Amino acid sequence: MKHIQTLNTQILQNTVKKGGCGECQTSCQSACKTSCTVGNQTCEQHK
Amino acid sequence: MIHRYYNNGYYIVLDVNSGAVHVVDELAYEVIGLADEAYQPEEIVTKLKDRWPESDIREVLEDVEELKNQGVLFTEDTYKDKIIDFKKRSTVVKALCLHIAHDCNLACRYCFAEEGEYHGRRALMSYEVGKQALDFLIANSGSRRNLEVDFFGGEPLMNWQVVKDLVAYGRKQEKLHDKKFRFTLTTNGILLNDEVQEFVNKEMSNVVLSIDGRKEVNDKMRPFRNGHGSYDIIVPKFQKLADSRNQTNYYVRGTFTRNNLDFCEDVLHMADLGFKQVSVEPVVAAPEEPYAIREEDIPFICEQYDKLAAEMVKRHGKENDFNFFHFMIDLTGGPCVYKRLSGCGSGTEYLAVTPWGDLYPCHQFVGNEKFLMGNVWDGVKNGELRDEFKCCNVYAKEKCQKCFAKFYCSGGCAANSYNFHGNINDAYDIGCELQRKRVECAIMIKAATAEQGE
Numbered sequence: 001m002k003h004i005q006t007l008n009t010q011i012l013q014n015t016v017k018k019g020g021c022g023e024c025q026t027s028c029q030s031a032c033k034t035s036c037t038v039g040n041q042t043c044e045q046h047k
Numbered sequence: 048m049i050h051r052y053y054n055n056g057y058y059i060v061l062d063v064n065s066g067a068v069h070v071v072d073e074l075a076y077e078v079i080g081l082a083d084e085a086y087q088p089e090e091i092v093t094k095l096k097d098r099w100p101e102s103d104i105r106e107v108l109e110d111v112e113e114l115k116n117q118g119v120l121f122t123e124d125t126y127k128d129k130i131i132d133f134k135k136r137s138t139v140v141k142a143l144c145l146h147i148a149h150d151c152n153l154a155c156r157y158c159f160a161e162e163g164e165y166h167g168r169r170a171l172m173s174y175e176v177g178k179q180a181l182d183f184l185i186a187n188s189g190s191r192r193n194l195e196v197d198f199f200g201g202e203p204l205m206n207w208q209v210v211k212d213l214v215a216y217g218r219k220q221e222k223l224h225d226k227k228f229r230f231t232l233t234t235n236g237i238l239l240n241d242e243v244q245e246f247v248n249k250e251m252s253n254v255v256l257s258i259d260g261r262k263e264v265n266d267k268m269r270p271f272r273n274g275h276g277s278y279d280i281i282v283p284k285f286q287k288l289a290d291s292r293n294q295t296n297y298y299v300r301g302t303f304t305r306n307n308l309d310f311c312e313d314v315l316h317m318a319d320l321g322f323k324q325v326s327v328e329p330v331v332a333a334p335e336e337p338y339a340i341r342e343e344d345i346p347f348i349c350e351q352y353d354k355l356a357a358e359m360v361k362r363h364g365k366e367n368d369f370n371f372f373h374f375m376i377d378l379t380g381g382p383c384v385y386k387r388l389s390g391c392g393s394g395t396e397y398l399a400v401t402p403w404g405d406l407y408p409c410h411q412f413v414g415n416e417k418f419l420m421g422n423v424w425d426g427v428k429n430g431e432l433r434d435e436f437k438c439c440n441v442y443a444k445e446k447c448q449k450c451f452a453k454f455y456c457s458g459g460c461a462a463n464s465y466n467f468h469g470n471i472n473d474a475y476d477i478g479c480e481l482q483r484k485r486v487e488c489a490i491m492i493k494a495a496t497a498e499q500g501e
Contacts, residue, residue: 001110010380011065019383021110
């Protein structure tokens, strides 16, 4: 598209079926201790 | 719900419910804005045709329709009803924050543990209590393989032998129970030496090194009890450790306060010291503290985030490039919607353990007897409190409903909410403002670096 460029290759709705495995890191275990930055995490399902 | 904003030369549209990010030109930005206000296509054409060719406007309108049909623009929130009843969902314990020491060799002024004093009750965790904590974790982890243990405190290096013994115990238990421990160490670095470094590199998946930035900034808030600064001692140790880990799987972790609202300088200072993994976060403090961040500081702080983000775009791909934790964002997936709805997991999947084996929702609640959840022998005894944390999510929070950052922030920190509003189902407003700015910056960097063809 000339005027709009979509950056993602994955959208949240697609994670409803396959998500929820719970293997991901809890946020405070990373470098934040109070900013609850779930959005900065990655999915660990295949690791 | 969409969120439109302009940052560092980029027009960006975030579709909140799909997480789709669109980088647009000025015309599309205007069209989408009007569409968001429920103007019909013909009205939009009428409104904009003085500034842009009608054919272009119609082209954009077609694109917008196409994106709507693809489910990446103006999408509905379909999660609230579909996601299983939060109260009924089963939770397991998958992460512990072990307070290996309620004691510290520094006296940081913003410490959540009263400058390391812990209300006068200093203690070191015994191996027996730590062992029981690991047993508790394994026994309550259900089918989760990845389990996390954060060695925290106070200062965990003051009880280093116990840390090593617990890691050894954990490794034995891994094999017996088919689990995988991910150990993290958080330290102020004072007692860091070659022996510690070697062990850390062998066993710790991540290590968090506490330092606030420039020397005068760090030494003002992170002094020894005698008032002397810690910067000169920790910087070379941290540099050595970071290099020994090939500049990955660690963070230098700073806290900015009212004393250094120009924290962008501290981030860049640490990047220029050679640290590639940097995390700096706003202090959380009672409002009466002189170093607490105030509402009137927000505009300046936001400018700092903008400045930092723009600088990182400049450095991208170059020798002096670095990673800033709060600007990390994964547009190829990121956490699934279940994770985004459950947040940090405090009080449910993530618990803190005191040196005596008491359980709390997280380290911020330790010492507040109202939040005592149980202990590592009897487990979680306060089921009601656990349920309260279990149900704490974006849909339970009034302020989150209209916020575009809800699926990144997941409702924010429960401790912040409690300290500022008296209950965990509210939101700390200053934290919210800064969180929104960080999300905007993180996305802008993706837009900019995508353009650079990464």
